[in-house]
């Protein structure tokens with residue numbers, strides 16, 4: 448398995464298991480199966496509300512042997528209601544307790560969006576706090592302390608624009624080492640790739656398969672189905688692989704980490720095997736033509752009436 452290198456030499460397996468939308472009753476088996484198949488990178492978050500089940504699977508798999516904590520790369524994310532500097536450490540400690548771990552490999556600020564303490568999602572626009580009142584720079588200082596305390600090895604962000612990364616780099620003592628964002632052939636974000644390469648920031652592609660299992664409220668009626676794309680389908684046929692495998696191979700070939708979610712044993716195995724699929728330059732060029740700036744996770748749930756957030760100031764587009 449290819450890895451992405453961090454400044455201190457740590458290596459993150461480029462292909463990981465996504466766990467957003469994996470129901471608590473399913474994710475335990477999915478993680479155990481994934482570890483048996485050879486996955487070594489698991490992507491988690493407090494807000495997925497399944498970290499306790501993942502923790503149980505990790506603990507049992509570690510106790511059974513065959514895999515050690517050092518073999519694993521575990522990522523999780525600080526939820527939006529814990530941006531106040533005094534809440535950051537307890538946010539991470541809660542996740543560590545659920546995952547039954549002493550440290551994380553990577554901890555990310557999940558969104559550049561702040562919620563009132565105790566709010567998982569906003570009931571009204573008033574539950575959303577302006578970043579001027581809860582500045583990312585202050586949250587970041589608290590994130591930096593977590594590394595010094597040995598509670599996580601690396602820190603980064605998620606859903607950050609180039610503008611927000613630039614602002615963070617200007618004040619950070621420890622630069623963010625990762626930005627986890629939506630990336631797939633319909634949302635290729637070439638300026639973000641160029642910027643992160645220049646700055647030494649790694650990228651992780653979320654929703655790499657188009658995230659068809661999002662809750663209905665997060666789906667648009669007219670949205671294109673990435674897995675049904677004819678160009679992706681033709682490339683899959685040529686390689687005798689599935690469209691999902693082409694999408695995963697494409698992400699890896701662009702040098703980004705990728706975290707396809709599955710709770711199905713066959714698809715877990717299939718997705719892992721995609722790390723061995725090599726696309727030709729002509730195929731990469733054909734996929735480059737598919738870009739249509741289509742966000743499946745468009746962040747509109749942060750922009751309800753009365754919120755300080757708009758799609759324009761969230762994505763800086």
Ligand code: A2P
Pocket residue numbers: 465653654655656657658659660674689691692706707708709710711714715717718
């Ligand atoms: P399942 O969990 O039943 O396998 P994303 O990673 O973009 O969020 O997409 C996740 C969705 O894609 C889930 O509905 C998941 O279903 C499905 N999926 C995962 N792997 C594959 C695959 N190899 N082929 C088709 N669908 C897949």
